[in-house]
Amino acid sequence: MELLKEELKNKIIEVLNLEEVVPGDIADDAPLFGEGLGLDSIDALELIVLLDKDYGIKVTDPKDGKVIFKSINALASFVAENKTK
Template identity: 75%
Template sequence: MQQPNNIIYKIEMAELKEELKGKIIEVLNLEDIAVADIADSDPLFGEGLGLDSIDALELIVLMDKEYGIKLSDPKQGKSIFQSIDTMAAYIAENRTK
């Protein structure tokens, strides 16, 4: 993992999180929600955004299509998709594109 203190890394992470929010809203068709409505630490499932198991499958495809990350077991999604924070961290570390 890169240096957390690195200013460039911080900016990149912030950009990634914004991008991620936009993409989630788009692929999950969350019409009434704007990027600004989602806090980085908000839970995505259950309370919070209220996503469910079908959304988790949609997010797995998003990870593959946009970032080249293949998750073969839906159970892996549980920890990765906790929040925008956890998703962005996983992407930053594992992305192949």
């Protein structure tokens, strides 16, 4: 699970162009949106594309993102349970 969390942090930084952020800046339990990394709704859509492209997970209702993208811990658990590739 720790490897997956690190992998997700690196992918998030890359696909969202978080130029001034390194994986160590993202706490496992910190909120990804709002006060955390300050991500916005377009970033959420980009993360949904990431889940589909890299893990074969289709999130059909963007509202589910509130739970899935709550934190790195939540995202890693979701990916571990649902990935198809």
